[in-house]
Amino acid sequence: MSRSGAYATFYVDHFFFGIPIAIGVEVTKGQEVTPVPLGPKEVAGFFNLRGNIVTAIDMRVRLGMPKQSYGSDALSIFFQDQDHLFALLVDQVGDFMEVTERTFEEAPSNLDPNARELIVGVHKLADKLLLVLDTHKIVSGINLVQN
Amino acid sequence: MDNNDQILDEFLIEAGEIFDRLDLDFVQLEQTPDDKKLIGNIFRAMHTLKGSSGFFAFHRLEKVAHAGESLLSKIRDGALILNEEMTDVLLDTSDRLREIIAGVQKHRKESEGDDTQLIQALKFLTDGGAGLPKVNVPVASTPAPAEVVQTPAVDVLTEGVAVSADVQQILASAPEGFVQEALEVLKEASIDAAVNEAESSKELTAPIKVSVELLDKLMNLVSEMVLARNRLLSFARTSGDLAFNNTVRRIDSVTLELQERMMKTRMQPISQVWSKFPRLVRDISQDCGKKVELIQVGAETELDRTLLEGIRDPLVHIIRNSIDHGIETPAERIAKGKPEQGTVKLRAFHENGMVVIEIADDGEGINVPLVAQKAIQMGLVSAERAAKLSEREIIDFIYLPGFTTKAQITNLSGRGVGMDVVRTNIQEIGGSVDIATSTHGTRLRLSIPLTLAIMPAVFVRCIDHSYAIPQVNVFEMLRYEPKEGVPGVEDFYGVPVFRLRDKLIPLVFLNHELKLEHTLPPLDQPLNIVIVQAAGIRFGLVVDEVLYMQEVVVKSVGPLLKGTPVYSGSTILGDGRVSLIFDINAIAVRSGIIAKLADNQFEQDVSTNLGASADEQQMLLFDLPGLDRIVIPLDSVDRLEMIAASRIDRRGNEAVVLYGNKIMRLISLAHYVEGATRKSLYGDETLPVIIHYHNGQPVGLIVKRVHNIVKVPTQVVMISPPQQGIMGSVIVNDSVVSILNVEEILNMTGLGHFEDAGLADQFSQSDAISMDQEL
Numbered sequence: 001m002s003r004s005g006a007y008a009t010f011y012v013d014h015f016f017f018g019i020p021i022a023i024g025v026e027v028t029k030g031q032e033v034t035p036v037p038l039g040p041k042e043v044a045g046f047f048n049l050r051g052n053i054v055t056a057i058d059m060r061v062r063l064g065m066p067k068q069s070y071g072s073d074a075l076s077i078f079f080q081d082q083d084h085l086f087a088l089l090v091d092q093v094g095d096f097m098e099v100t101e102r103t104f105e106e107a108p109s110n111l112d113p114n115a116r117e118l119i120v121g122v123h124k125l126a127d128k129l130l131l132v133l134d135t136h137k138i139v140s141g142i143n144l145v146q147n
Numbered sequence: 148m149d150n151n152d153q154i155l156d157e158f159l160i161e162a163g164e165i166f167d168r169l170d171l172d173f174v175q176l177e178q179t180p181d182d183k184k185l186i187g188n189i190f191r192a193m194h195t196l197k198g199s200s201g202f203f204a205f206h207r208l209e210k211v212a213h214a215g216e217s218l219l220s221k222i223r224d225g226a227l228i229l230n231e232e233m234t235d236v237l238l239d240t241s242d243r244l245r246e247i248i249a250g251v252q253k254h255r256k257e258s259e260g261d262d263t264q265l266i267q268a269l270k271f272l273t274d275g276g277a278g279l280p281k282v283n284v285p286v287a288s289t290p291a292p293a294e295v296v297q298t299p300a301v302d303v304l305t306e307g308v309a310v311s312a313d314v315q316q317i318l319a320s321a322p323e324g325f326v327q328e329a330l331e332v333l334k335e336a337s338i339d340a341a342v343n344e345a346e347s348s349k350e351l352t353a354p355i356k357v358s359v360e361l362l363d364k365l366m367n368l369v370s371e372m373v374l375a376r377n378r379l380l381s382f383a384r385t386s387g388d389l390a391f392n393n394t395v396r397r398i399d400s401v402t403l404e405l406q407e408r409m410m411k412t413r414m415q416p417i418s419q420v421w422s423k424f425p426r427l428v429r430d431i432s433q434d435c436g437k438k439v440e441l442i443q444v445g446a447e448t449e450l451d452r453t454l455l456e457g458i459r460d461p462l463v464h465i466i467r468n469s470i471d472h473g474i475e476t477p478a479e480r481i482a483k484g485k486p487e488q489g490t491v492k493l494r495a496f497h498e499n500g501m502v503v504i505e506i507a508d509d510g511e512g513i514n515v516p517l518v519a520q521k522a523i524q525m526g527l528v529s530a531e532r533a534a535k536l537s538e539r540e541i542i543d544f545i546y547l548p549g550f551t552t553k554a555q556i557t558n559l560s561g562r563g564v565g566m567d568v569v570r571t572n573i574q575e576i577g578g579s580v581d582i583a584t585s586t587h588g589t590r591l592r593l594s595i596p597l598t599l600a601i602m603p604a605v606f607v608r609c610i611d612h613s614y615a616i617p618q619v620n621v622f623e624m625l626r627y628e629p630k631e632g633v634p635g636v637e638d639f640y641g642v643p644v645f646r647l648r649d650k651l652i653p654l655v656f657l658n659h660e661l662k663l664e665h666t667l668p669p670l671d672q673p674l675n676i677v678i679v680q681a682a683g684i685r686f687g688l689v690v691d692e693v694l695y696m697q698e699v700v701v702k703s704v705g706p707l708l709k710g711t712p713v714y715s716g717s718t719i720l721g722d723g724r725v726s727l728i729f730d731i732n733a734i735a736v737r738s739g740i741i742a743k744l745a746d747n748q749f750e751q752d753v754s755t756n757l758g759a760s761a762d763e764q765q766m767l768l769f770d771l772p773g774l775d776r777i778v779i780p781l782d783s784v785d786r787l788e789m790i791a792a793s794r795i796d797r798r799g800n801e802a803v804v805l806y807g808n809k810i811m812r813l814i815s816l817a818h819y820v821e822g823a824t825r826k827s828l829y830g831d832e833t834l835p836v837i838i839h840y841h842n843g844q845p846v847g848l849i850v851k852r853v854h855n856i857v858k859v860p861t862q863v864v865m866i867s868p869p870q871q872g873i874m875g876s877v878i879v880n881d882s883v884v885s886i887l888n889v890e891e892i893l894n895m896t897g898l899g900h901f902e903d904a905g906l907a908d909q910f911s912q913s914d915a916i917s918m919d920q921e922l
Contacts, residue, residue, distance in 0.1 A: 034612060034725040037661035039711045046704070046717055046725040051371030053717050053725060055705045084705040144710030 004101040007123075008077055009094035009130065012059045017090075018097065018123070018130045019079065027077055027093050031056075042142050044089050054078065054085040062088075062138060064114060081139045088138070099123045099130065117141055155255070158199050162248045165192045169241045170426040173234060177429070180229040189237075190219040196244060205257045208247045214269040215240040221273055236268050238426075359452075362412050369402075369409045370700050370719070376402045377721050380805070384796075403808050413453075414597075417495050417504070418446035420459050424466060428491060431470045438477050438488040439470050445495035450502050454595060457576040458504065461569040465506045465591050466491060468566075473510030473589050485509065501578075502597055507590040513582070515541050542582055546570045574732070577602065577619050603786070604699045604718070604728060607677060607690035610663050613726050615699055615718060620731040622678040622685065624693050624787070625855060629671045636670040643670060645687050648855075652678060654687045655738045661713075681735040688734070696788055698807050701728065713737060768854040768884065769837065771817045773824030776884045777850075777873075778859055779837060783889045785845070786838040787853055806845050811838070812898065813847040819892050820872035839889065841898060848892070859884070871895075 007018030008027065033045035033056050044058040056076060060068055068091075076087035103123045107116055118137050123130040172189050176182060193216040200208035215237060221227045243265055250258035376399055383395040421443055432439035450458075474480075474489035481487055494505040519533045522544045533541070545566045570580050578595035596602060596619070604615035605624070627635050627645065636645050636654065643654040654676065658664040668674075668689075676687040699718035704727070708714055715730035734740075766778035767787075788806075795804050795813060802813040813836065817823040836847040857879050872895070874888035 032724050034717075034727065036708065036711065036714070036727065037609075037663055038713055039708055043707050046727070048719045048723050048725050051367045051374070051719065053702045053705065053719070055707050057707075082706070084703075086705075139707070142707055144707065 004099055004104065007097050007099060007130065007132070009097050010059075010075070010077055010088070010090040011092040011094065012063060012090050013065055015063075016094065016128050016130055017059075017133050018099075019077065019088075019133050019135050021096060027075065028087075031076060031087075033089075040142050040144060047087070049078065049085060049087075052085050054087045056087045056089055057138065057142075059088045059090050062142070063118070079135050081136055086135075086139055097130070099125075104132075152255075155203065155251075158203065159248060159252050161199070162196060162244075165196060166241060166245050166248070167422055168192060170238075171422055173238055173241065174425040174429050176229060177231065177234045183223065186219060186223045186229075190216065190223050193219055205247070205251065207257055207260060207262055208244060208251075210266060211240060211243055211247070211262050214266045214273075215244075218269050218273045227272075227275065233272055236265075236272060239265060240269065366409055366413070369406050372402055373406055374719060374721065374723060406808070413451050414449035415452045415455055416446060417448045417450055417455065417502075418443075420455050420462065421446050421493060424462075424493070427463065428466060428470065431467055432474075435471055436476060437470060437474055439474055440488050440490045442490055442492040444493065446493075448495035448497065448502060450595065451597060454576050457572060458593065458595060461572045461593070462493075462504070462506070464566075464569050469506060469508035469510065469589065473508040473512070475511055479511075497597075498594075501594045504593045504595065505590060506593075507588060509588040512586050512589050513542060513545070513584040515584070518542065518544055542584065545582075546580075577617065579619075602699060602701060603696060605677065605696050606694040606726070607657070607675075607688075608692040608694055609657050609661060609690055613694055613720075614657075615697075615726055615728040616677060616679065616688070616731065617715070617728065618696065620679045620681060622680055623856060624675070624677050627674040627676055629673070636674065638670070643667070645676065647678065647687075652685055652687045653740055654689055655734065655740060656689045658689075658691065660734065660738050679731050681732040681740075684735060684740060686735065686740050694789070696786055699726075699728070763858040763860055765856055766859045766886070767837065768857050768879075769835075769850045770852045770854070771820060771823040772851050773817070774820060774822045774885075776882065777820070777887055778857065778877075778879075778884050779848075779887045779889065781856060783839050784837055785840045788836045788838055788847070789833045790836045790847065791833045804847065806838070806847070809845055811845040811847050812896075813849055814892065814896050815849045816872070816887070816892065817849075817851075819895050820887070821870040841893060846893070846898060857884075859886070 006021040008021055009016060009018045011017070028049070031047040031049075031054075033047050035045040036043055039045075042057055042062045044056040044061075047054050047056060054076075058067070060066065075090055075093045077090060077093065078085060078087045080086070103125065104121055105124060106121050107119050111119065118133055118141065120132045120134050122132065169189060169192055172185055172192075176185050176189065179185065193212050197209055197212040197216060200206075200212060218227075218233065218237065222229050222233070227233070243262060247257060247260070250260075379395050380399060383392050386392060424443070425441055428439055428441040469491050470489075474491070475483065475485070477487045480489065490509050492505070492507045494507070496503055515538050519528075519536070519541045522528050522541070523530050523533050527544060527547065528536070547567060566580075573580050573593055573595065576595060578593055581592040581594070583590045583592070603618040605618055605621050606613045606615050608614075625647075629635050634646050636643055638644075639651065639653075643656070644651040645654050646652075654674075656664075656667055659667055674689050675691065675693050676689055677693060678685060678687050680686075701716040701718060704714055704717050712733040713730055714727045715733075716728045717725050718728060720726050765781040767781055767784050768776065768778050771777060790804055790813075795802050797803070798810070802815070803810050804813055805811070815825075817825055834849050835851070835853045836849055837853070839846050839848060859877050859879055870885075872888055872892055874886040874891075876883050876885045878884075
């Protein structure tokens, strides 16, 4: 996972996250998500993006935060992992942002192990911290058999 | 470097094609050993391989191909006659080459290996030797065998043998370099001439190669376009702009054609799988000491390429079973008065929108008493029960995992991993297996959908989302309304069951099963039940509402649902939303239906397998306004649909509706059947419609209410004077029902006239009024 370059940013709760644009990111709004009964709790459901089936991941659940109903106003950030399209349902979408390695720092050692799995490190911005997420881990770390 | 890689890839693909061709040709050659054209083909194939491997400096490949080529050239020139021994060695050669190529594919370079023995064997045969020792080639018969593979000079010596003994002598005495060069040039020139000649006679319409990803991408775009078209059509309906409407209509027809053509690109002839079978049959029959001929009919039948992969293993398994278990040894066959050589016949054809593959052998058939005996031994059934089972029910035992009648385990079969895997694999791709057997042979019939990408599905509602159930799993749909004194849903010690025509059908409440609701609803309220079948067991899915049927384009659900097997896929609806498709087998397993009722399996399944008996016919019971209890032969019913009256359009004085991609004519049956009350079509209600395919076109028959399927005696009580639209009446369960005369109705509506005389003849001859459904 690169430490510099362009990031797509978003908020979940009061945290500010970023994922690298290099993996192909797109932002949309107002998708009607079809829920998946019996599916993993992190999977909010599926929707259709130009004829492709997209798996929507509820970032609040994925990050272990209290669930919140997104409704049809859900904002999603798309990316592709292996051959499938995923979307992260987030609270608020930020700007695309260019950062350099100079501001990067590894995650502190006392970070919660669950978070450590997902958060690669942090960029110290002037006014806040940009937490860098590993998109592949977001997908692959989900426990598939939950029932 | 990249460029080289690309060339190598092309070479590997080409080599793969060559090997497939070689296997076929060799086996064919054994049957017609003097077919010069065939030998020429094989020879050229070897030569091409040799030439290309020289280019990449694959020395092992080159040497093996070269030695093979030498033997082949002698056979081609008529100096040697091909015998079984030669075929064996040549097949070994082909296998070895394939192995080397596989190694190259993996490691991007040739792997190490010793081919000395094979090359010596080839050389021995090239020299006119016979009776090749199985293990070791005698050292004395080949000059300097140890050096053959090592120095190029001796290699040419080997080649000399192939050309003529005289040349070999000259070679030994002449200046080595010169002769070698001259000889090489001479030979290559003559071969190239042969190759050129063969290639120039080929047809020029060479197909091009397109990557599968590109096709999939295009397919996706087409599906997307179909959805966009649907939205456009709804605008056109409300618009009064003529030019706009015309444009939309044009887009509509172009999209339709595009979709059809695109689907065709996914279709591949079944010969792609079958081409490996002649070799397989040859090898297996040799191992078993049997003589078997393979006949293939309908190899050009097309099937979706994803399905081709799915049928390969089951077919291999079935063929193996046929040869190993079915066909007798030559001595036994002669004793029984059968021809010494057994046959396995593969036949593929289209039927009712399915591809049917039949595998028939003329062997001894399945020993039904032995199967029953084994089943009793394995504790699958009691002796008393077994005595009562029909032959078909006993044959069903062979589908159970671990079931085998073979006392001895051979390396081919008898390990009991057999028919259960075949059936599971075929069911996974939405197909079914049927066995017929007698002492004259066994016939397996696989019915497989044309394509997995598009399938008909029944949409149901649970709470506020719709889900699709594959139509192959659906038997019937019914609404249960509790009535005083009529037993309906009952409690079978914790399992809710439903009495359907005197049979207990277990019920699964979908909302509860999907954990959408945590309590079971009370049993004394109306229920919508979809009767489905999974792994031979029928059960009822209770849903909130049965919505409609539709052809859906199946898409993957992606990696995150791997642990949630209740869904087999997803589909995009007309409004752009995603709907999940159930895997009925997985739901049955999850709800415990399969484990709970496994002992009962054979009782559950009987009627579906047998269908109606010979003097009964299955018919669909329905009502018309003012006229109850009418039946239509099930053969004439393709589907049932609920169509909202608001969707109905008018074309001239006909009522039509857009059905899938076709415009479907709607016929209000009440207008044509004597005794029914005519009623205006339009309201804001939803109309039950019986879909009937007529010359490949859907026709919708509007009725008041559809009940269920009944078995009707074929003896019809005629009415005199005849009544319009009614063929006659019969007694079912002590009440009179009228049989609809589909032919007469179609004639009255102007649909019964045929342009095609052949079809008309066929039609008027069949009194049961069944028509081919061309999908």
